[in-house]
Amino acid sequence: MVIAAGPVPSMEDAQSASQDDGVGQSRTRSLSVTDRIRSAILSGDFAPGERLREVQLSETLGVSRTPIRSALQALASEGLLDYAPNRGYAVRSFQTAEIVDAYEIRAMMEALAARFAAERGLTDAERRVVEGALADGDALLAKGSLQDEDRVTYGAINFAFHDAIHSAARCRMLGEMIRLCQSVAPSSHRNIVAFEFEDVRRRHDDHHRIYDAILARDSYRAEILMREHVASVRSSLVRSMLKRGSGSPASGAAGTVADRARAVS
Amino acid sequence: MVIAAGPVPSMEDAQSASQDDGVGQSRTRSLSVTDRIRSAILSGDFAPGERLREVQLSETLGVSRTPIRSALQALASEGLLDYAPNRGYAVRSFQTAEIVDAYEIRAMMEALAARFAAERGLTDAERRVVEGALADGDALLAKGSLQDEDRVTYGAINFAFHDAIHSAARCRMLGEMIRLCQSVAPSSHRNIVAFEFEDVRRRHDDHHRIYDAILARDSYRAEILMREHVASVRSSLVRSMLKRGSGSPASGAAGTVADRARAVS
DNA sequence: TCAACTCAGAATGTATACATTTCTGCACAT
């Protein structure tokens, strides 16, 4: 791949990182490096299947191999890298089928989160967030059409809605698994920008119904509504992939992280 | 009953099986140490919330801190340990509620795996394993009652059945997530020993029906049957917990891994 | 008596040297 000069965004951070700002939160080098490498992978700075060499990364990022190794192991457990003993780490190349499957899994998990939320109820704070997201979405959609920046805004609204429900589910493992799914497939708050106005309107209507079900403690309805809500995102994704002809899972290296980002942008 | 020492049957075996064919153990110290510490945690050798100190572990296991650190990080990402920067790792103490929730999540994931298996079909090898598990179970149940060793045998049969379906789902992420659920809650092939004869008979009948649905490519039926199949295990677990009075999630440290193992043994 | 401070001890974080394995390139033989 071609990362020679400007590999990771801003490698001069090594200095600013040392002086950090006042709130001395003791973030270790390992954690910082993990974030930076993760960003680089998600930005598509590495080709799919490309090996990440420890010495090279340590020189680029200005730290020793120790925090690099820790970061690579963490990213492998997040599913972003593949690991083989004595051979090291490589950027995982996702097949189109894997991305679609991840949406299926996420649909099940989000549905379960909605059911839990309905069973367990929302805190006042969570209720405020959800109702704010619904109101903001209503206002945005009242314009009758969406500009690109509006779609970005709705992406944030969408994320807030779902995040509040994950929180209300009161289940740490569920949240972690949904995050895993999102690391494979672009999260809905990022690919929402690909949808037409009517698609967004429909999704927002889903949000209203889901919240109604949760408020009514109708856990069954909340679950099936959320499942269809997320599954429909998957369907849209499949449709857009087919339209662009990038849906052929033939070549082994097809469907990189960058490809995914591009496909839904 | 105490959980037998040794690593739990897991999907990691797929990797080692593909690489070291009996002779050269190219498994690194990090991987071996990870297995040993995992077994110790699952055996209840550590109290919930107990800190795992690197130097102590390195002296006990006879390796340096480096592979220890790697193992602890891996176990934390598996959900068995909690981590705090500059403070290290501690055995995660599971609440009763978390264990029950894990069964809910697993029910959804296994149901999805059954649906995928129905949609995608089984290989000849997978079909042989499933049919063997069904036949072996039939033979075992024909006796009309079960001794303790029979229950252990059925545990293995049960594991083989489910494992073949996970394999047939053709979805790596799904397999990983089911493994995560099993690391929190004892897997059905281990706690099956707690059930009465009629319970086992019912579960085995479920297996027959699930396989029928998969063979018939009836993905919807396979899904709902599997979901109820796993969810019923959760119900049995809750019942047995209540019976033993260990279901109070009051004290913060209640519900250790060891407690869980004991509760279903 | 209690609060806060000091400072040693210990634990974790990082860097680096060394060990082992894997990859690569070339010579050589078939």
Add this chain to the structure above:
DNA sequence: ATGTGCAGAAATGTATACATTCTGAGTTGA
């Protein structure tokens, strides 16, 4: 031309020394 085998290089695995941070006992002061 292709396959084999053997160094040499390079990459990963491990051990260890050093740096930084946390913890807690003891002391001091109000």
